[in-house]
Amino acid sequence: MKKNKSGLVMLGIVVVLYAVLFFFNADKTLTALKESLGVLKMIIPILVLVLILTALLNTFIDEKSISRHLGDESGLKGWLLALIGGILSHGPGYVWYPMLQNLRERGAKDGLIGAFIYARAVKIPWIPLMIAYFGWTFIVVYTVYVVLGAWVQGVLLGKYMNCNRKKGS
Amino acid sequence: MLQKLKSALKNAAKTLYVISPMLLAVIGLVGLFKTFVTPQMLHTLFNGSALHDMLMGVGFGGVSVGQPFLSYIIGGELLDEGASFYGVTAFILAFVTLGVVQLPMEFSIFGFRFALVRNLLSLVFAFLLSVTITATLRLFA
Secondary structure (H helix, E strand, O other): OOOOOHHHHHHHHHHHHHHHHHOOOOHHHHHHHHHHHHHHHHHHHHHHHHHHHHHHHHOOOOOOHHHOOOOOOOOHHHHHHHHHHHHHHOOOOOOOOOHHHHHOOOOOOOHHHHHHHHOOOOOOHHHHHHHHHHHHHHHHHHHHHHHHHHHHHHHHHHHHHHHHHHHOO | OOOHHHHHHHHHHHHHHHHHHHHHOOOOOOOHHHOOHHHHHHOOOOOOOHHHHHHHHHHHHOOOOOHHHHHHHHHHHHOOOOHHHHHHHHHHHOOOOOOOOOOOHHHHHHHHHHHHHHHHHHHHHHHHHHHHHHHHHHHHO
C-alpha cells in the first residue's frame, strides 16, 4: 500500500468541517463528535482482530496457497470462500479493506474481492431484526439474490479488470 | 515462524498507522451524518411509486452511514409509512454496498479503477436486485 497523503487531506477537511459546524451549532456538533467517538470505540476491537488476522494470513499462508485458493486456479472453491467470508465478516466494510488489498496484492482474484465486499450485504446476526420488520419470505429471497448478485458482480468486475490489464500491458 | 509472525504483526501495525488518518476522517463524517441527517428527514422523501422510491433509496442509502441494522429499522419504518418494497430494498442494499463517504478510502486502498468499477456495479445492482427481489416477492404473495 502506498503511503497516502489523501488521508491527511481528508482528515483536514473533516476537522475544518467540524470547526465550521461548531460555529453554527455547537450542541449538535458536539453530539456528532460523541457519536464518532462511539463508532471509534466500537470498531477498535474489530480493527485489532482484522489486523491480527492479516498478520496470521501473512505468516502462515504463502502466495502459493493464496493462488490455489483465491487465485486464477481457484475455481468454484474460491467463489464459495469469498462469498462465505463476506457473509461472516463483521463490522464496517472499510475495516476489511487493508486485508483484502493485501490478499489481492499477493495473488487473489479481483472478482473474488468484489464478491466478498458485496456479500457483506447479508448480515447473519441481524436476521432476527429483519424478520421482525420484513418477514421470512423477504429474508430468504433477499439472501438468495444478494449472494447471486455478489457472484455475478464479482465475475463482471474480474472480467473488466482483466481486460484492462491486458490492454494496459 | 515466530520471527515471521513478528514481522507480519509489525507490518499490520504499520498498515494501521498508514490508514489511520483516513479512518479517523471517515469516522468523523459518520458522526456528522448520524447527527445531522435524521430518520425523519429520510421518511419525508419516499412516496410509494417504484422508480421514485428506488432512486431515493439508492441515493440516501448510498450517502448514509452507520450500522447496517439502522438501515433495517429505517427501512421497516418506511415500509409501514407506505413506501414500496422497491425503495426499501434499494435503500438497504445501497446502505451496505455503496459508501459515498468512505469512497476516498476505498480509492486510496484498492486503487482508483477497482474502487470506481466496484461502486458503479454496486449502484447498478442495487436497482437490479430491488426489482428482482420485489418481483419474486409478488410471485409468492
